[in-house]
Amino acid sequence: MRRQGGFGPKGSAAVILKWIGSAIVIVSCGGMGFYFGAEVERRIRELRQLREIMFLLRGDVRYMRSPLPEAIGRIGERESGMWGRFFTSVAEELAGFDVPDFGQVFGRRINEIRKETALNRQDLELLVRFGEMLGKMDMEMQLNAFDWYLEQSGERLDKLVGQADKQITLHKSMGILAGVFLLIVLL
Amino acid sequence: MEGVVRVLATGLRGMVLKSGLTKEDVQEIRLRVGGPLIVNVKGQECFLTKDGKISSKCEEAYRVSRSEMRETVEYISNYSMYAFEEELRQGYITVAGGHRIGICGKTISEGGKVRSMKYISFLNIRIAHEVKGCADKVxxxxxxxxxxxxxxxxxxxxxxxxxxxxxxxxxxxxxxxxxxxxxxxxxxxxxxxxxxxxxxxxxxxxxxxxxxxxxxxxxxxxxxxxxxxxxxxxxxxxxxxxxxxxxxxxxxxxxxxxxxxxxxxxxxxxxxxxxxxxxxxxxxxxxxxxxxxxxxxxxxxxxxx
Known part of the structure; x- marks a missing residue:
């Protein structure tokens, strides 16, 4: 028994559509896999960039004794992209002297970039906790806060880099496999 | 006056601005936790009320709260107490505009020397005045x-x-x-x-x-x-x-x-x-x-x- 649409002009059009549909499913799912793989790479880049920024900020605070709005404003000018904008916005809000706590301003601005950044929830929480330590007490305390953040983020980065290849391959394969699975279910 | 009062806690800022006093009038603003908000106008001590009126009666004065003092200290230090350790040891911080702010509280000493200060409860904001031509006579x-x-x-x-x-x-x-x-x-x-x-x-x-x-x-x-x-x-x-x-x-x-x-x-x-x-x-x-x-x-x- 011939299946409807198997042959003839209508049948061949349906086959073509099926092929096109299949290709779309595979490409979309595969694309998702590649996207998540790229996000892992972006998270690594962002963590590295943030650590570099914190090294610079630490130096500015330690050797120049710059107040936070000034040091952060300079970082904002120096860095491009999202983190440059982030630090500029923190410095601008601090300059207004309308919020009594540095951590509050820092935490709120981090919340605003949650959707934009590739950092995960734990990375951002670490950053928020670091912000809560800044500006308080003496120089020793500031340097301890920087060292704490650099150590914690360093551990996270090392772990991530160690697993990155596996994670990226996994995301890509899972994407393609998810596409194949969907195709089997749909066909 | 806005440039000067921006280091005050937002509540206190409003009161001083409402008073209509200008930078030229004011010589000092004194803050003490639980104490009256005092303004020295042309050498004369005045009290500021909650709605920004100038009064000569201490009992009508607005009382500065601990949280307002903490907020003011944050602004004075530009959210960065560590950057003013040396100044704190000497008991004052100079803010943008050259206004010197005297600070008192509980000192932390080490080896007989003042290392830092905590529980900052008293501030004296001395307004800097630039008087061009005042040296003409001398x-x-x-x-x-x-x-x-x-x-x-x-x-x-x-x-x-x-x-x-x-x-x-x-x-x-x-x-x-x-x-x-x-x-x-x-x-x-x-x-x-x-x-x-x-x-x-x-x-x-x-x-x-x-x-x-x-x-x-x-x-x-x-x-x-x-x-x-x-x-x-x-x-x-x-x-x-x-x-x-x-x-x-x-x-x-x-x-x-x-x-x-x-x-x-x-x-x-x-x-x-x-x-x-x-x-x-x-x-x-x-x-x-x-x-x-x-x-x-x-x-x-x-x-x-």
């Missing part, structure tokens, strides 16, 4: 035959020494003298990120936040000033640096706390300076609403000119 006495006389400005706190010295610097700089200013407390030039916020003249170099003695030597070596100006001298180190400056052929202008020459003579370090007749002019100042009341100009012997 300037003719400070020059003789084209040469600038080494001059010491003497007044009690709030007597206008810094205001007077700033205007002298500006006028001499405008008339062609290269001036080097060691601005240890950022009150003379009120530098913000290295740029003077007060007018100190076109031929003036400023070494900001630098200890006076070290700063004088540094300035002389690096900028070759004809005149070196410093605020509030007093230590033996300062005096050594003054001698060095004189030895290098520089002229000097400085300020010092004191009510009279007799009082200065009794001070160990300054007394010796006076005996040596290092300063050729003494300008005695007194507290006035515009910060520039000249009581007398004396020569090196203490004779009135």
């Amino acid at each position: 300037l003719p006495y400070l020059r003789e035959g084209g040469q600038i006389k080494n001059t010491l400005f003497v007044a009690s706190p709030g007597g206008g020494k810094t205001t007077m010295l700033r205007d002298v610097i500006r006028q001499l700089s405008c008339s062609g003298t290269t001036v080097g200013v060691v601005d240890e407390r950022s009150e003379l030039a009120a530098c913000y990120q290295g740029m003077p916020q007060n007018d100190v003249g076109p031929r003036t170099d400023v070494l900001d936040c630098c200890p006076k003695a070290e700063g004088m030597l540094l300035l002389i070596r690096s900028m070759a000033p004809e005149l070196v100006a410093v605020d509030e001298i007093g230590s033996a180190e300062d005096v050594r640096a003054l001698h060095y400056a004189i030895g290098c052929g520089c002229r000097l202008m400085a300020t010092v706390h004191g009510a009279s020459l007799e009082e200065l003579r009794k001070k160990p370090v300054l007394g010796e300076l006076m005996q040596e007749e290092l300063f050729e002019r003494y300008v005695l100042l007194e507290r006035k609403s515009d910060g520039c009341g000249v009581r007398a100009v004396l020569d090196q012997k203490g004779v009135r000119l």
Whole structure:
């Protein structure tokens, strides 16, 4: 028994559509896999960039004794992209002297970039906790806060880099496999 | 006034702004936790009420809360207490605009020296006033035959020494003298990120936040000033640096706390300076609403000119 649409002009059009549909499913799912793989790479880049920024900020605070709005404003000018904008916005809000706590301003601005950044929830929480330590007490305390953040983020980065290849391959394969699975279910 | 009050907690800021007082009127704003909000207007103590009215009755005054004090300290320190450790040890922070804020609380000592301060509960915001032209009357006495006389400005706190010295610097700089200013407390030039916020003249170099003695030597070596100006001298180190400056052929202008020459003579370090007749002019100042009341100009012997 011939299946409807198997042959003839209508049948061949349906086959073509099926092929096109299949290709779309595979490409979309595969694309998702590649996207998540790229996000892992972006998270690594962002963590590295943030650590570099914190090294610079630490130096500015330690050797120049710059107040936070000034040091952060300079970082904002120096860095491009999202983190440059982030630090500029923190410095601008601090300059207004309308919020009594540095951590509050820092935490709120981090919340605003949650959707934009590739950092995960734990990375951002670490950053928020670091912000809560800044500006308080003496120089020793500031340097301890920087060292704490650099150590914690360093551990996270090392772990991530160690697993990155596996994670990226996994995301890509899972994407393609998810596409194949969907195709089997749909066909 | 907005520039000055921006370091106050937002609630207090509103009250001072509502009062309609201008920067020129106000000399000091005093904050004490649980105490009345006090404003010194043209030498007169006034109280500010919650709705920003000026009152002479203490019981009507607004009481400053602990959280408002904490918020004000955050703004004064620019969210960065660590950056002002040295200033805190000395009991004051100078904010943008050259306004000096005296700080009191519980000190943390180490080895008999003040290391830091906590529970900051008392603040005295001294508003800096730039009065251009206030040195017009004294300037003719400070020059003789084209040469600038080494001059010491003497007044009690709030007597206008810094205001007077700033205007002298500006006028001499405008008339062609290269001036080097060691601005240890950022009150003379009120530098913000290295740029003077007060007018100190076109031929003036400023070494900001630098200890006076070290700063004088540094300035002389690096900028070759004809005149070196410093605020509030007093230590033996300062005096050594003054001698060095004189030895290098520089002229000097400085300020010092004191009510009279007799009082200065009794001070160990300054007394010796006076005996040596290092300063050729003494300008005695007194507290006035515009910060520039000249009581007398004396020569090196203490004779009135």
